[in-house]
Amino acid sequence: MGATVTETGGPDDTSSNHNRHERVAHLTRLAARGFNRSLARRLADHGVSFGQWVFLRILWREEGLTQRELSERANLTEPTVHTAMSKLEQQGFVTRQIKEGNRRKQHVYLTEIGRALQADLEPLAIEANECALEGLSPKEREQLHQMLNLILKNLAADEAEAEARGIRIPPTRGMG
Numbered sequence: 001m002g003a004t005v006t007e008t009g010g011p012d013d014t015s016s017n018h019n020r021h022e023r024v025a026h027l028t029r030l031a032a033r034g035f036n037r038s039l040a041r042r043l044a045d046h047g048v049s050f051g052q053w054v055f056l057r058i059l060w061r062e063e064g065l066t067q068r069e070l071s072e073r074a075n076l077t078e079p080t081v082h083t084a085m086s087k088l089e090q091q092g093f094v095t096r097q098i099k100e101g102n103r104r105k106q107h108v109y110l111t112e113i114g115r116a117l118q119a120d121l122e123p124l125a126i127e128a129n130e131c132a133l134e135g136l137s138p139k140e141r142e143q144l145h146q147m148l149n150l151i152l153k154n155l156a157a158d159e160a161e162a163e164a165r166g167i168r169i170p171p172t173r174g175m176g
Contacts, residue, residue: 035132042124055084059110060118066105093117
């Protein structure tokens with residue numbers, strides 16, 4: 001019988017029936033953590049962290065973004081982006097440039113080394129996905145894709161409705 005995943009994201013030899021009673025949100029969180037760990041192990045051989053991968057993927061699609069735009073696309077704070085960009089710049093993967101007219105905004109561009117990483121790293125993400133989807137038929141994979149997209153759409157609508165009523169997501173720092 002297949003292994004399930006523990007709270008820490010590692011394999012567990014308990015029956016998969018155990019997870020049948022878990023909430024979808026919990027299982028999704030565990031799956032996302034498992035995906036991240038699977039890819040992080042693969043990226044480590046190339047000196048790239050999972051956090052850096054997030055930004056490289058965005059920049060492979062569109063260069064010249066400001067750190068604020070990167071923050072919005074990655075759904076992370078600007079200080080997090082600044083730290084990641086500093087590290088990527090030290091590694092020679094990106095450069096930050098100030099465009100004329102606005103000395104405060106730094107635009108991020110890939111270097112040749114950063115662009116070349118795409119050919120090495122994207123197959124690793126495909127490999128991690130294939131590992132996770134092993135045992136699912138093409139039809140089941142398509143259904144999963146459709147269901148996850150519907151869940152994302154529903155959650156985006158829920159958030160928009162809350163924002164329209166003036167309800168914001170509380171900051172995680174300072175709570176508790």
